[in-house]
Amino acid sequence: MVIFPSPSFVQRAVVTLEMVLTGRESLIRLIGRRRRFLPNRRSILSDPIPDPNPNPNLSPNPVVEQPPQQPDQSGDVQCPVCGRNLPSDDHNRINSHLDVCLSQSQPKPATKRKLSQRTLLELNFSPSNSKPKLQSLSHQSNSASFLPLPNNGCEEEENCDKQEPPEKHETGVNSTLVATSSSSSPSLPLNSGVPDDSKPVDVLGATLETFIVGRRHADNPDEICAGTAISLLRDPQNVKDPNAVKVVSGDSACCKSLGFLPRHLAQYLSPLIDNYGLGFQGHVTSVPKHSLEIVPIQVTCHKTANGESKYADETFICLWKNVQHVVKFERRNPPSTVKYQLNFFLMLQEALRNNIHLLTEDEKTYMDSFTLLSNESQRLFIRLYTRKGPWFRMSSISYSEIVDTQKAVKELADKEYIHFIEDANQLCMSDVKDILNVLNVSELREIWSISLKKGGGHGLKKQHLISSIISSDAGVPWSQLSTMILERSSSCIRISSKSESLMWRTERLFFLNGEHDLSSFLLVDMGKIKYPAYNCIISEPIFSNRRNLLSYEEAIEVAQIMDEALDTNKIEVVLRCIKLAESRVSTDFSDRYSTSESVSSIQHLFTASWVYSKVVTVGISFLEQERR
């Protein structure tokens, strides 16, 4: 039996230690998924760089900028790639060493993702990691920061396992469900184990454990707490499901609905209620964290006034058996809102809870407002957020869990979570290049030949076509070009920069690194990654104030811009990033050292100067390579 840790464990387990890595790879990990929208891009690229250093000549020698965590008094310098110490005065040797090192570190990108990554957890469990670098961290973890949880979470599951009948039983339930779900009146499944004992089944007083689902349609979803008295009420008028069974609070029929029973359970329970006069009362067992999650309940069967006295006919027994099967089945496979949605909620909620001191009122309300969106809008947003984009053709958006995409798009656009474009007039210059990317090559060729007024365009690569279309916009009027584009792409949508920025921040605050994102949840859910359960007590926030967070984020932006520049060989941009980073890192340090505040090494990894020092080292080793 595979034991999944609950998602809340993920957050801490995935905190990784960047300090182990050096070189470009570590920069890439630091950046994580490239942000589509960089709020400071313009100023980073064009504002004058404050220069606290009187000597503007950037030395090409990496000796100058040591990563700050490696103070060096010995006259040696440390290779940024392999970490070996070299005499700082022998430049030739340093350079040739760097060549060797870089050429060794580059040809093996296929395997480099493994092994170098450490989680806090591994550190916690392997005391052999007593390198001086890690000292403060291991100290932190030894001092009862991480307490192993009693695995109460899985205990129940394991017990279930033992009680559960073997696997074929499960599939039996499954197939009966499938067999009957299409017909509205439940045909009675051929239960192989139809009771030979035809004595009356003992239903009165029997207890069922199940869930409340469909809480979005409840009258008052907030009014649930553990122990709340509930009863079941048929809802034959329900348009979605004529078998629907409502869960209402209290025992009177006029009470507010809290939600519904799972559909498959209602399928068997409703005829029992309708035809055999059974009634059910009980209470809420526990309350989940999120208001849309399913709520475990317990109900006990009783007889209503017009109920029969004897429950022995075959139909009844069959229905009752099926009720029990479904209950069992659903306890093993609880129905749920879409998992990625729950994970996203968890992320939002945790990021909010742990970082209230970093967020503005505006941001908090915006994050809260996400939970007020309709289910489908939330799902669509999350789906789009995880896709590459930035633009998406409406025609390429289709998800089985989102029934009415149009409606979801409209709601998201109204609340400014996304931008929606269907009219050529709405198209602005800066978007054109990105929108052109959603077209395929043959569509681009058409536009190309019209706007350049010549045929062909064959043999040109996609990016070439795009840039040549943009640069030749003198050929056709602007409005005509945007019309041509939209004629082919049809309506397009894009996540708004506002929500993109905030969600990115949320994601970073939750995972605390760039390598993990929402898909990590999925990998855990599927057992591709396994983390033992442990508890985490946060003694100190990673970011003590908003200013630190913002400067960290801006440093990541610089890192990303340089990373892009490295890919596209834009050396001027690389140079600019290095200079900027160098100036920031020195001002930051004079700040740091002027205060007596001690910064633990784990917090050090989340400072702008840490990021900038990486930018400088990685950038310089790139330039070093360029030079020869």
Next chain:
DNA sequence: ACCGCCGGGTGCC
């Protein structure tokens, strides 16, 4: 992506 899979876009020996 730390998997594994699928399906579309793309290139020109």
Next chain:
DNA sequence: ACCGCCGGGTGCC
């Protein structure tokens, strides 16, 4: 383009 390759989307109910 009947091909391989590459890279994006996806997995959960």
